[in-house]
Amino acid sequence: YVHFNGTAASGKSRNLSILNALAFNTVWASSMSAASLYRKLAGSPGTTCIDESEGFDGERGEELRRILNAGYKDGAKAIRTEKTSNDRYMPVEYDVFGPKALASINPLEAVIGSRCLVVAMRPAIRELPDFETHDKKWGDLRDQLYLWAMGHAAAVDALGAEWRNEKKG
Numbered sequence: 001y002v003h004f005n006g007t008a009a010s011g012k013s014r015n016l017s018i019l020n021a022l023a024f025n026t027v028w029a030s031s032m033s034a035a036s037l038y039r040k041l042a043g044s045p046g047t048t049c050i051d052e053s054e055g056f057d058g059e060r061g062e063e064l065r066r067i068l069n070a071g072y073k074d075g076a077k078a079i080r081t082e083k084t085s086n087d088r089y090m091p092v093e094y095d096v097f098g099p100k101a102l103a104s105i106n107p108l109e110a111v112i113g114s115r116c117l118v119v120a121m122r123p124a125i126r127e128l129p130d131f132e133t134h135d136k137k138w139g140d141l142r143d144q145l146y147l148w149a150m151g152h153a154a155a156v157d158a159l160g161a162e163w164r165n166e167k168k169g
């Protein structure tokens with residue numbers, strides 16, 4: 001995961017907007033219900049952006065915590081109980097693995113924070129122009145990034161395997 005952490009007006013949400021414009025099949029999870037997010041991630045995986053991610057209060061927060069705790073590892077599942085047609089509750093597994101970007105003023109709780117590359121942020125020295133996520137140039141750049149990724153997937157996978165197998169000291 002990537003965690004943009006910094007004070008108010010430091011560009012955290014803007015960075016999520018840039019990822020939203022460039023990343024694969026992005027879902028902006030900040031305003032989604034947890035049930036919708038589970039189904040979206042399992043049925044159409046991609047990059048998940050969560051703004052204001054320090055707010056893990058209540059049932060929705062607990063559901064987001066489950067997604068983040070499970071979703072960093074390929075093959076891991078998050079389990080929810082779903083009501084069936086005969087009014088019984090059955091456990092249902094959801095695949096929630098995939099890249100996630102979070103933004104918050106406060107640090108994340110320890111377990112989720114340990115799964116993040118933290119980008120410390122502070123306010124810009126000068127005013128920055130608004131970011132137009134629907135500008136055609138972002139779609140063109142995203143398409144070029146996809147083509148590069150497909151052409152270099154084997155090399156990136158080999159580097160990832162080498163990194164995972166390297167002893168961490």
